[in-house]
Amino acid sequence: MLSQPNPYDNVETADLFTVKFSSLVDRDSKELDTLLKACERDGFFYLDLQDSCSAKLWRDLERVSEIAKRWFSQPVEDKLKTPTVSLAHGFKATGNQSGAVKSLKDGFEALKQIGRSELLGRWALPSVVEENLELFDQFNASCHFILKLLLDCLSDGLNLRGPARLDTHHRDDARSKSTLYFLHYPPGTQSLNEVGQNMHTDIGTLTLLFAPQWGLQVVSPMTGAWEYVQPREGHAIINVADTLRFLSNKRFRSALHRVLPIGGVQKEDRYAVSYFLRAADDTEFKDSNDEDSNAKSWYLTKYHTYELPHDVQGQQTVLSGGMAQELQATF
Known part of the structure; x- marks a missing residue:
């Protein structure tokens, strides 16, 4: 049987920087420079994790991904029984937010499975986490380590010292909304009124994303066009989020992105x-409207915005952290 052609073979793809994680561990000056350029130009880049030290991370990712896939295969009635402690911890069903196409709802469900604080406190954990606690503990810690190291490297690259360093705002003993998040985009034949994930910037500081399937798009800062992000084996995707943009006085870009399958219909199960x-x-920081805000307040405001109609979202800067207005991007 002949294999089916990849429908994404001829799409426009984003030309992103690649940063080698093992070189950042040793604070290689060229790699630090690439990291800074990636955050300044795109706010989105590939993180090369093909070194031997990252092998366990990939094994753990495969295991947690398989567990998540089985969990998503449950009836929605069972998934809705998941404890919802906060917006960062619980289950989100499809169709709760505005989608990637104007007038349509979103087409993804999510298990915001482990709020970091809740995991450390062993508080209100879903049964699937309790049954695999050591694995989720380890995977969460590995992801946290990677992003904290990137944050330290950015402080080094910016020559920040003492209380000016970015890690002072990310103390491990402080309450935050850091979380591990599993996403499932079911085939669109289930509901043609639900598709993808709306354009947005992420709320926090940095996002570590494992997305082995096509569908993710980012706005080119050069052309303003939507471009697909090609999945790369052995690489994660990193994107700068709103808080880091604000803390850098907007030197770094918060990456405007969305998930939209080609043709506007999800043909197969997609996981991330x-x-x-x-x-x-x-x-504390100045937000996209140059108003005083803080991480918790911005988080709550932005989550509320996700559920608003497209027309209302387009009148505000919150959904995109001001990047949609800067790039003149549209739904």
Whole structure:
């Protein structure tokens, strides 16, 4: 039987920087420079994790992904029984938010499975986490380590010292909304009124994304066009989120992105895993409207915005952290 052609073979793809994680561990000056350029130009880049030290991370990712796939295969009635402690911890069903196409709802469900604080406190954990606690503990810690190291490297690259360093806003003993997040985009034949994930920037500081299937798009800062992000084996995707943009006085770009399958219909089950590093709840900054805000307030405001109609979202800067207005991007 002849294999089916990849429908994404001829799409426009984003030309993103690649940063080698093992070189950042040793603070290689050229790699630090590439990291800074990636955050300044795109706010989106590939993280090369093909070194031998990352092998266990990939094994753990495969295991947690298989567990998540089995969990998503449950009837929605069972998934809705998941404890919802906060917006960062619980289950989200499809169709709760505005989608990637104007007037349609979103086409993804999510298990915001492990709020970092809840995991450390062993508080209200879903049964699937309790049954695999050591694995989720380890995977969460690995993701957190990777993003904290990137944050340290950015402070080094910016020559920040003492209390000016970015890690002062990301103390491990402080309450934050950092969380591990599993996403599932079911085939669109289930509901043609639900598709993808709306354009947005992420709420927090840095996002570590494992997305082995096509569908993710990012806005080119050069052309303003939507371009697909090609999945790469052995690489994660990193994107700068709102808080880091604000803390850098907008030197770094918060990456405007969405998930939209080609043709506007999800033809197969699509899965992704994200870890969101977020600043301490009391971290203060000037937001996209140059108004005083803090990490917790921005988080709550943005989550509320996700559920608003497209027309209302387009009148505000919150959904995109001001990047849609800067890039003149549309739904």
